[in-house]
Amino acid sequence: MPAIAFRTAIRDALDDELAADERVILFGEDVAVAGGVFATTTGLYDKYGPERVFDTPISELALAGAAFGSAVHGLRPVIEIMFGDFLTLAMDSLVNQSTKYWFLTQEQISVPLVIRSVVGAGGRFGAIHSQMPASWFMGVPGLKIVAPSTPADASALLKAAIRDDNPVLFFEHKRLYGLEGEVNGAAGRLGEAVVVREGRDITLVTAMKSVHDGLEAADELQAEGMSVEVIDLRTLRPLDLDTVVASVRKTNRIVVVEEGPLTGGWAGEVLASVVEHALGDLDDAWRIATPDTPIPYSPPLEDAFLPGPGRIAREIRARAR
Amino acid sequence: MSHVRDQPATGVLDDLDLYRRIYRQMLLIRGFEDLVQSLFLAGEVYGTTHLYSGQEAIATGVASVLEERDRVAATYRGHGHALALGVDPQKLLDEMLGRTSGVNGGRAGSMNVNSPDDRLIGSFGIVGGSIAAATGAALALGRTTGGVAVAYFGDGAMNQGYVFECLNFSQVFKLPLVLVCENNGYGEYTPYRSVTAGEICARVEVMGVPAETIDGMSVWTVRESAERAVAHARAGDGPVFVEALTYRFVGHSRSDPGAYRPDGELDRWRARDPIVVLRAQLEAEGVDAADLDEAEREMSVQLEQMRERGLAAPFPAELTAREFKD
Incomplete structure (x- = not known):
C-alpha cells in the first residue's frame, strides 16, 4: 500500500x-x-x-x-x-x-x-x-x-x-x-483505544497530535532504559477505559497527555476512572496539559505552551525514575 | 392584514364540515390547556408549562392544509401544535403527568413533546430551535417525499440567530419551508415592540422571502394564508413566511400572572377569541347553534375522562435508556 x-x-x-x-x-x-x-x-x-x-x-x-x-x-x-x-x-x-x-x-x-x-x-x-x-x-x-x-x-x-x-x-x-x-480503506470501530507502543514502566495515554509527541518522548526515554507504553485513545467519547486500566495494572503508573486546558479536560476523566477501577494498582498518576490561559500567537510562546515531547520526557523522567 | 369581521358575512367558510371539525379541535386545545392548568395547580403537572390558549386558530388553520408527507417543528408552547396534528390527547396529557403512557413515555414533558408518526418532529425548548429543525427537515423532504416542513415560533425568536441563518440558508437552497411566526405581542414578559427593531416581515422580505401579516385570531384567514404558503413551498419556490397576530390569554408560563399587561388589553383580545369568532361565523353560515353546544358538552365529558385516566396511569418505574443506538 x-x-x-x-x-x-x-x-x-x-x-x-x-x-x-x-x-x-x-x-x-x-x-x-x-x-x-x-x-x-x-x-x-x-x-x-x-x-x-x-x-x-x-x-x-x-x-x-x-x-x-x-x-x-x-x-x-x-x-x-x-x-x-x-x-x-x-x-x-x-x-x-x-x-x-x-x-x-x-x-x-x-x-x-x-x-x-x-x-x-x-x-x-x-x-x-x-x-x-x-x-x-x-x-x-x-x-x-x-x-x-x-x-x-x-x-x-x-x-x-x-x-x-x-x-x-x-x-x-x-x-x-x-x-x-x-491506509487500507476498511471501516474501523469507534470507542476502541489502541496500544501503539508496548512498555513496562509507565502508561502514557493521549490522542491526536500528542500521540506522536508521546512516541517521540518514549523513544528518548527508551535510550535511558525506561519503557513507556503508549495508548492512543482514538475515541474520546465513549472512552475505552478497559484498555487503559489493563495497561495500568501492568505498569502501575499513568500519565495522561492532553492538548487542551488542564482544568476540566478529558485527561481528568481518564484519571478519575483509573482511580475508581484500579486504585490499588497505582503508584503514580498525573496529567500533562496546556496552561489555563488562551493560546498565544508568538511561535516561541505557542511552542512552550504545548505539551511537546521534551516536556513529556522531562516530567516522566522526574516522576517515574 | 386581514381583519376580524364584526358582522359575519356568509360564504366565508368554504367547507362547513371541515370548519366544524376545526371548531372541535379548537375546543379540544382550549379545554386541554385549561385541564393542564388545573392539574398544574393541583401539583400533578410538574416543572413549567406554556399554554396555547388564545392562539388556537393558528395551529388548527395551518394543520388543516398539511398532507401526510409534511412535517412540523413546534415550540415549547406546543400542546396546540401537537393536538392539531392529531397527537392522541390522552397520550399528550399523560406525558404532562409524567406517566408511562405519555406520548414519549414521560421522558419529554411539556416542552419537549415529539410524535414523528403524527408528523410532529418535536417541540423545541430553545427559542428559535424549531426553525433549524424544520430547515433540515425541508432539506431532506425536498429530495425525498416532496413534503413541506413547517416551523412555528414566536415573535421572540425573531431576535435569535436561528431565524436569520435559517431564512438565508433556506432561501439560498430554495427549501420547502413554511415559517409561521406566532406574534402574541410578548417575548416572555417583555412587549416585543420594546425589544424588536423595525417590522418583522420587513426583516424577511429583504431576503426575497415572501411574507405576510395576518389576523391570527381568524382560523379561515390562517387557513387561506397557509394554503398559499404551502403551495409556494411545495412548488419549489423556497421558504415563505407568515406572521400571525395573536394573543395568549394566559401568562408566559405557569408562574406568570401577566401583570405587565396594560389594563384592558386582555379584554380587547378576548373579544376576538378565535373560538368565539369561528362559532359566530359558523352560526352565520347556518350551522345549528345546538350542534355546537353539543360539541362543547362532548368535549367537557372527554376531558374529564382524560383527567381520570391520566391520573390513574402508572409512573415509569425506572429509566432504562441506552445512550447510543447500536
Whole structure:
C-alpha cells in the first residue's frame, strides 16, 4: 500500500462513503467548489454534484440545524465546521437537538450525522483558531467524539463515523494533515483505544497530535532504559477505559497527555476512572496539559505552551525514575 | 392584514364540515390547556408549562392544509401544535403527568413533546430551535417525499440567530419551508415592540422571502394564508413566511400572572377569541347553534375522562435508556 497524507485519507474516506450510500451528503463553508480550506474535500463536488456536496453560507448554527433536521428525515449528513473554535456557534443545535432526539423519541429515531472540524494548536493561528474543543463536549451524553492520530485511523474512523447512527464529532488536528501513512480503506470501530507502543514502566495515554509527541518522548526515554507504553485513545467519547486500566495494572503508573486546558479536560476523566477501577494498582498518576490561559500567537510562546515531547520526557523522567 | 369581521358575512367558510371539525379541535386545545392548568395547580403537572390558549386558530388553520408527507417543528408552547396534528390527547396529557403512557413515555414533558408518526418532529425548548429543525427537515423532504416542513415560533425568536441563518440558508437552497411566526405581542414578559427593531416581515422580505401579516385570531384567514404558503413551498419556490397576530390569554408560563399587561388589553383580545369568532361565523353560515353546544358538552365529558385516566396511569418505574443506538 502506498502511503498517503492524513488529509488525503479524509478526502478518500468521504469519497468512498458518498459513493457507497446516496443518503450521505456533505456540506459546509467552502467544501464544494473550493475543495475545502484545508484541501480535505478536493474533487468531491465535481464527482457528486451540488445535490450531494454543496457550499453553505457562514452560518454554523444553520449548518448544525440543517444536519439535525435532515438526519432525522432519512439523510446522513456530514458537515464541516471549518475550525473547532466555531463549534460554539453550532452548539445549540448539536447539544440541544441532535444529542437529545434519540432519548426523547424513546429510542425510536436516531440522528446519524457527522460534524468534522479542524482543531488544535501549533499552527500560529492564535487564541481563537487553535483550540481543542473536546472538553466542551465531554459532558454531553449521546455524542461520540473521535480524535484520530494517523491517516489509517482518520480513514477507518471517519468511515465508521459516517456509518454510525449517532451524532459524531470528528476532530482533525491541523498539524496532522501532512502526516503520511498507509491506509487500507476498511471501516474501523469507534470507542476502541489502541496500544501503539508496548512498555513496562509507565502508561502514557493521549490522542491526536500528542500521540506522536508521546512516541517521540518514549523513544528518548527508551535510550535511558525506561519503557513507556503508549495508548492512543482514538475515541474520546465513549472512552475505552478497559484498555487503559489493563495497561495500568501492568505498569502501575499513568500519565495522561492532553492538548487542551488542564482544568476540566478529558485527561481528568481518564484519571478519575483509573482511580475508581484500579486504585490499588497505582503508584503514580498525573496529567500533562496546556496552561489555563488562551493560546498565544508568538511561535516561541505557542511552542512552550504545548505539551511537546521534551516536556513529556522531562516530567516522566522526574516522576517515574 | 386581514381583519376580524364584526358582522359575519356568509360564504366565508368554504367547507362547513371541515370548519366544524376545526371548531372541535379548537375546543379540544382550549379545554386541554385549561385541564393542564388545573392539574398544574393541583401539583400533578410538574416543572413549567406554556399554554396555547388564545392562539388556537393558528395551529388548527395551518394543520388543516398539511398532507401526510409534511412535517412540523413546534415550540415549547406546543400542546396546540401537537393536538392539531392529531397527537392522541390522552397520550399528550399523560406525558404532562409524567406517566408511562405519555406520548414519549414521560421522558419529554411539556416542552419537549415529539410524535414523528403524527408528523410532529418535536417541540423545541430553545427559542428559535424549531426553525433549524424544520430547515433540515425541508432539506431532506425536498429530495425525498416532496413534503413541506413547517416551523412555528414566536415573535421572540425573531431576535435569535436561528431565524436569520435559517431564512438565508433556506432561501439560498430554495427549501420547502413554511415559517409561521406566532406574534402574541410578548417575548416572555417583555412587549416585543420594546425589544424588536423595525417590522418583522420587513426583516424577511429583504431576503426575497415572501411574507405576510395576518389576523391570527381568524382560523379561515390562517387557513387561506397557509394554503398559499404551502403551495409556494411545495412548488419549489423556497421558504415563505407568515406572521400571525395573536394573543395568549394566559401568562408566559405557569408562574406568570401577566401583570405587565396594560389594563384592558386582555379584554380587547378576548373579544376576538378565535373560538368565539369561528362559532359566530359558523352560526352565520347556518350551522345549528345546538350542534355546537353539543360539541362543547362532548368535549367537557372527554376531558374529564382524560383527567381520570391520566391520573390513574402508572409512573415509569425506572429509566432504562441506552445512550447510543447500536
